Amino acid sequence: MRIATLRTNTGTQAIIVDGPTTARTIEGFSDIGALLNDEQWYEVLLDVESEQFEFNPEDLAPVIPRPGKIICVGLNYAKHIREMGHAQPEVPTLFIKFPEALIGPYDDAEVPEFANKCADFEGEMAVVIGAPARNVAKQDADGVIAGYTIINDFTMRDFQKQTQQWHQGKSFENTAGFGPWLDVDFQPGATLTTRVDGEVMQLDSTGDLIFSPGDLIEFISRIYTLQPGDVIATGTPEGVGHAQDPKRYLRDGETVEIEIDGLGSIKNRVKFV
Known part of the structure; x- marks a missing residue:
C-alpha cells in the first residue's frame, strides 16, 4: 500500500x-x-x-512535509566509503537535515548563486518511523517502521568540506526531493539507480547497507526516542559527482532522477536562483 x-x-x-x-x-x-x-x-x-x-x-508534496527529525547516515555502502577515501566505520555516522530542505518528488531543487559551484546528488532509501521507538532491539525494528520512501541527500560539497561537521552542506533549503510516497509493504533489497539527465550515476542494491534499517534503529533509539513520522536516510551508494574524476557537479537545468525498483522514483530539476 x-x-x-x-x-x-x-x-x-x-x-x-x-x-x-x-x-x-x-x-x-x-x-x-x-x-x-x-x-x-x-x-x-x-x-x-x-x-x-x-x-x-x-x-505531490514531500511525503511527510515536516518530520520531527530527519536523521541522515553517512558512509553506509562499502564502495561509497572507498570512493570518498574513508575507513569503514564501526558505528553509524549520523548527521541531521532540517525539514526546510525538503521538496516534493517533482519540484525544482533551488540552488542559490553563492552555493552553486559544487552541488551534488545522493540517492538514498529512507525509513519512516510509525511508532514511538526507544531502546528498540534490531530484531524488533520492523515493528516500529511505517514504510520506506526515497530521498535525495542533496549536498553542497564546498560547504560540507569547510569543517569536519557535514551539516552545513547537507541542509540547504528547498533542495532535497522526498517521496513520491510511503510504501508500507516495501522491503529493502531492491536496486537503487540515480540518473542525471538520463545518464546513470549510481547503481547498487539497497540490501548492501553496512548498517541495516534494524541496526540504525537500534543504534539511534538508544540515543533518543524516535517518534512517528521521523525519517532515517540510510546512506548513498558509490557514484556521487564529488568522487568522479573529473568531479561531476550539478549544473543549472539538469534533472536528477532517483529510482528504487518497486518503490517508485523522484525527479527534480536543478534550478540556480
Missing part, C-alpha cells in the same frame, strides 16, 4: 495512491505525518472508503 501527501487548493491532504494518477482521500488527515501520529494509523488505512479520484503527480 502506498500513501502520500497531496497539495490541494485548500492545503494538503493525505491520500492512498492506487495508480499513477489515481488516489483516495484519507479523511481527517492533512498529511502522512499527521496520519502516523494516530496510534491506529494502519487500521485507518484499511477502513478508507472514499471514492477514487484523479490527481496530478506534480502536486
Whole structure:
C-alpha cells in the first residue's frame, strides 16, 4: 500500500495512491505525518472508503512535509566509503537535515548563486518511523517502521568540506526531493539507480547497507526516542559527482532522477536562483 501527501487548493491532504494518477482521500488527515501520529494509523488505512479520484503527480508534496527529525547516515555502502577515501566505520555516522530542505518528488531543487559551484546528488532509501521507538532491539525494528520512501541527500560539497561537521552542506533549503510516497509493504533489497539527465550515476542494491534499517534503529533509539513520522536516510551508494574524476557537479537545468525498483522514483530539476 502506498500513501502520500497531496497539495490541494485548500492545503494538503493525505491520500492512498492506487495508480499513477489515481488516489483516495484519507479523511481527517492533512498529511502522512499527521496520519502516523494516530496510534491506529494502519487500521485507518484499511477502513478508507472514499471514492477514487484523479490527481496530478506534480502536486505531490514531500511525503511527510515536516518530520520531527530527519536523521541522515553517512558512509553506509562499502564502495561509497572507498570512493570518498574513508575507513569503514564501526558505528553509524549520523548527521541531521532540517525539514526546510525538503521538496516534493517533482519540484525544482533551488540552488542559490553563492552555493552553486559544487552541488551534488545522493540517492538514498529512507525509513519512516510509525511508532514511538526507544531502546528498540534490531530484531524488533520492523515493528516500529511505517514504510520506506526515497530521498535525495542533496549536498553542497564546498560547504560540507569547510569543517569536519557535514551539516552545513547537507541542509540547504528547498533542495532535497522526498517521496513520491510511503510504501508500507516495501522491503529493502531492491536496486537503487540515480540518473542525471538520463545518464546513470549510481547503481547498487539497497540490501548492501553496512548498517541495516534494524541496526540504525537500534543504534539511534538508544540515543533518543524516535517518534512517528521521523525519517532515517540510510546512506548513498558509490557514484556521487564529488568522487568522479573529473568531479561531476550539478549544473543549472539538469534533472536528477532517483529510482528504487518497486518503490517508485523522484525527479527534480536543478534550478540556480
